Amino acid sequence: MRQRVAVIDFETNGAAPGRECRATEIGVAMVEGGRVVDRFQSLMNAGVWVPPMIERLTGISNAMLKDAPPAEQAMREAARFVGDTPLAAHNASFDRKFWDYELGLLGLARSQEFACTLMLSRRLLPQAPDHKLGTLARWASLPDTGRAHRALADAEMAANLLTLLGDTLQQQYRLADIDHALMGRAAPQGARSRRRR
Known part of the structure; x- marks a missing residue:
């Protein structure tokens, strides 16, 4: 797949976005022509508490978030980085909820x-x-790509997987090329999906 795609991953302090459940880190791996060509990563201080279980899983502590950029700033920069590039994620229904929620707080x-x-x-x-x-x-x-359950490492891992899946789809169906829209149609997302990894 030659098309540019922004593969995103959020680390969060819970499963569903809301006042007490927010993103704590975002990673974006920009993939084009089968390789990662650009990256964005930032911790996000949304003023929420990270439970010990999540801290053990991600390595993201409350102390780290205290000194992190405000969530609004990090998300605005991530949105600017992505622009109108098509998006992908592993278990996109999860990351899409947080992407839309955080964008909504910015009026976007x-x-x-x-x-x-x-x-x-x-x-x-x-x-x-x-x-x-x-x-x-x-x-x-x-x-x-580095430590699992950190946003950029997982985004890059998903970007590499996206390339593999694109190649597999192209070979299985003997297609000259594929694009993001075709990959979306090949596997429509269900209404609900549990947290992955």
Whole structure:
């Protein structure tokens, strides 16, 4: 897939966005022509508390967030970085909720669609042991991108997976090229999906 796609990942302090549940970190891996060509990452201080279980999982502490950029600033910069580039994420229904919520707090709205590498992997890689992002990356021998459950590392991992899925879709259906819209149609997102990884 030659088209430029912004693959995003949020770390959060909970499962559903709201006043007490916000994004704590955002990572964006810009993939084009089968490789990551640009990156954006920022912690996000939204004034929320990170439970110990989430801190152990992500390594993001309340102390780290105290000195992080305000969530509004980080999200505005991320939105500017992405622009109108098509979006993708692993379990996009999760990240889409937070992307839309954080944009909404800025008075902005998303104009582009999401492709979901989780849904695509279920359709195109049924032989995988499971469809968690880390499992798929190890199973497919994708490059090591760093600590799991950190936003940029996971965004890059999902970007590498998106490239693999694009290649798989192209080969299986003998297509000359594919684009983001086709990947979205190949695996429509369900109404609800649980947190991945």
